[in-house]
Amino acid sequence: MSDWEDEYDEEGTAIQKPAAKSAPTEWKLPCGDSQSKNVFFGTRNGTRFGASGKDRADRRGDYICWRGGGEGRPFPPSTGRGGEGRRPFGYGKSDFSPPVTITVENASVGRVIGRGGAKIRELEESTGARIKINKGEYEGEVVIFGSSAAQQKAKEMIEDLVADGSSRFHSGPGGMADHGRGADGGLKNGSVWSAAETQAASGAPARVSIDWNTIRENKEKYEELKWKDLPPMKKKFYTEAESVSILTAEEVSEWRKENNNIFVDDLKEEGEKRPIPNPCRTFLEAFELYPEIMENIERVGFAKPTPIQSQAWPVLLSGEDLIGIAQTGTGKTLAYLLPGFIHMDGQPVPRAERSGPGMLVLTPTRELALQIETECNKYRYKGYKSICIYGGGDRRGQINLVKGGVDIVIATPGRLNDLQMNELISLCSITYLVLDEADRMLDMGFEPQIMKILLDIRPDRQTVMTSATWPTGVRRLAKSYLKNPMIIYVGTLDLAAVNTVQQTVLIVHEEEKKSYVFDFIQNMLPEDKVIIFVGKKLMADDLSSDMCLQGLAVQSLHGDREQCDREEALKDFKESRVRILVATDLASRGLDVHDITHVFNFDFPRNIEEYVHRVGRTGRAGRSGTAVSLVTRDDWRMAPELILILGRTGQEVPEELVLMAERYEKHKREKDMCNPRGGQGHGGRGWGRRDGGGRGGRDRGQNWGL
Incomplete structure (x- = not known):
């Protein structure tokens, strides 16, 4: 007979107590090992105490081992790690239910865990259950401890979290199917199937052969089917002011040179190059036909547009895709926000009949997302509602805001991709897309999430990309997801720190x-x-x-x-x-x-x-x-x-x-x-070139330069 026997505390965490026997012949530590020090070990006569090393080996009595931090890691209730607020075994047993086991495919385990364990912590906090994940070769087990109500709530949330059909759920040993059933209850090991049926069905899954060549060949056909019922969309909203139209080529060139050396180019790959719109030197030249925007600008008190705003507004209001390369702090946010407001307001589908948001701004960090939302609220137009979606925020609250209806979504790629994959937000209604600080998003490793997000946004959208640099990764992203864009450089084309x-x-x-x-x-x-x-x-x-x-x-x-x-x-x-x-x-x-x-x-x-x-x-x-x-x-x-x-x-x-x-x-x-084949020898990075381009440097002659 073992010296120790398993019991469970009220939240389902395994604990041990001395087995009922008259004279134990050997003392075994219930948690940790004999070398552990300064560990809360148990109670005697209602008093908690710690014991270390040799002292513990000599103790006898009815001890309680508090375990909350994982196998062999005891924590006192005061530490706040696992044991906080818990009671020893023997208390509150009426609230306890045996653990529930849910089996999911390994591909879906990550959704339950979340980035850095964020999702599993959120599930535990919102349900009161404790969740443990055991990952196997092909599928993982999600074990849920706690009261029946907490287990049921956690089980429902986990099943909602994993996409329908992507995982197989069933109750395992000790799971919900075992409740109230004895050995003759007809449910063995938590299954409705007999042992013979279970064994017969447990063979290796059939291999599914996917003809990738056929899928690639028919890619355009599948895309056409996906987007065949799109509602109509309008992009062009620009009427050139007379004072802008009468500018000569020499005057435009001189103005661009005087305003931070603006350089504009058409990246259309086929056919004749399009004429570049002349810059709008005042707010009135850009927004004379939009008095509500003019009122907001006058209320804020800006004197004149920044260089990138002057050149970006006529391009965007003309319905063209745009790449804006400029340092932070040059007014890029307002350069894409105001045309975005006008774009949404001018769509043929009435606002009440749209299935979701019309404008999406993707940005690398929470701080920048919140800052853009502040700008949206400052220049509020036609009562459009904006929300900020980012990791680390209240996920449930963000979902509720989306369900309540929203016009503009400002998001970090990770959290938006999370909501998208779980079908909690629809992106098919977006007609105006902004990839803000694209180089930073790529540096932070967000490219996979960005690509998944863009798959669900209609391909005929208008797209704006801003970046402070023009490295290869940004060029590749631009070439893949923008259609015949124009590009605006503001400032020197060589990478350089500010002169001030x-x-x-x-x-x-x-x-x-x-x-x-x-x-x-x-x-x-x-x-x-x-x-x-x-x-x-x-x-x-x-x-x-x-x-x-x-x-x-x-x-x-x-x-x-x-x-x-x-x-x-x-x-x-x-x-x-x-x-x-x-x-x-x-x-x-x-x-x-x-x-x-x-x-x-x-x-x-x-x-x-x-x-x-x-x-x-x-x-x-x-x-x-x-x-x-x-x-x-x-x-x-x-x-x-x-x-x-x-x-x-x-x-x-x-x-x-x-x-x-x-x-x-x-x-x-x-x-x-x-290493003559490597050439670069440093992870593919091209270090400082004497021609001044630098790594990812901006070169007029390289437009796409892939």
Whole structure:
């Protein structure tokens, strides 16, 4: 007979207690091992205590093992991990039901778990059940512990979560089918089938042969069937003002040159090139026929359009697809929002008869999504309703908002793809699509989600893509999902940091970084405001903790923080309650904070584009700024491109950085000689070109350049 026997607590978690026997011959630890220390071990006479090592081996009595963190990981009720609020076995048994087991195919297990375990935590919090997943070779088991009501609720939510028909659900041993049945109840092992029938049906599944060649050959036919009943759509809403139409080619060219060197091109691949619309130099030239928009602009108090707005509005109102390449903070959001409002209002299908939203804006981060939603609300038009959908937010609340009816969806790709795959949102009604900060979305690995989302959006839509750079990945995405777009570059076509920022580069050892950053902080003036960029979330927490211990007012911003904490951190920084923000590259784009005086690169970014974005957080809205970057030996591959950036803006280039670049170039040449087929030798990345293009650099002659 075993020294211990299994029981279950009120939430279904397995626990052990000494078996009923008169004189146990050997003491066995119920959880953890004999080397574990400082572990809450049990109770004696109602008092909880901890025991460690040798002490535990000598104890006898009726002990209780609290287990909530997984096998062999006991936690006291006070820790908040698993054991919080639990009672020992013997209490509340009337509320307990044996665990329910649901079997799902391995392909669907990820939906139950969610990114980083977010979905399974949400299910546990909303149902009160505890959920464990055992993944097998072909299918996984979802085991649900808790009361009957909690189990049933969790089971229904999990079945809703997994797409109909994509998984096979059945109750396993101890599952719902076992309730109230004994050995003669006709249900053995939770199945309605006999053992013989079960065995006969348990053979290997039949292989399904898919003729992929036929599917590819008939792709256009399948797409035509999918979209054959589309309602009509209108794209053209532009009437050129007389003051715009009378501009000569020379006047237009001079205006573009004076306004950040705007360059416009037609990327139509076949047939004659289309004429490029002349820019609208005032708001009235663009929106004279739309008085409600003019009222909103006058209310906000803008004096004149930004360069990208002036050129983008006539292109978009003419119904063309557009690629806008410009740095953050240049007015790209308003450049696509206002034409989007007009586009939705002008559709032939009345608003009340549409099956879903008409406009979708995809964006890489929650912060940028919320900022775009703020702009939507500021320029509210015709009562159109917008919502923000992003991971980390209240999923159930977002679903309810979608079901309540919405006109504009602003979303991060991950959460929108989640709702789309579970058929909780329809995208077939969208006629105006925006891919905002496309390069950043690709950097963050969102391309698979973007591609799945676009499959459900009508192919004759109008599409806008904005990006701060023009690397190969963005070109590929643009070529696949935009139709004969026009492209607008604003600013120099070479990648370069802003001229209003003084850039200082310091060559240091890794272990010296913290002393440099604390030196910098001690010399800050009371009105200074700094973002300190780090490469890893762990370093953001570590550095901000060190600063807090020294009495500094600091906030941190990174992807592992809860959404409410991220919003609070950003608000504190914007409103200057704290003047130091430690952040990952989450804060390098799209954050609308105009009074940042300094950027401090504690860790140098992984590519030169990100360096430009970080530096661009300061020196905004006509102000000057300062950027300090720490460079270590490990960053030597970035030295050649960094020298080009510094040179273009007339910054001082440290001699040590030049030597570092020379050593790296020599190393690269030697490596290329050893590996002549590789050419690039660094994961396919093309490092700094002497012609000034840089990695993913913007080149007029390369338009699609694939």
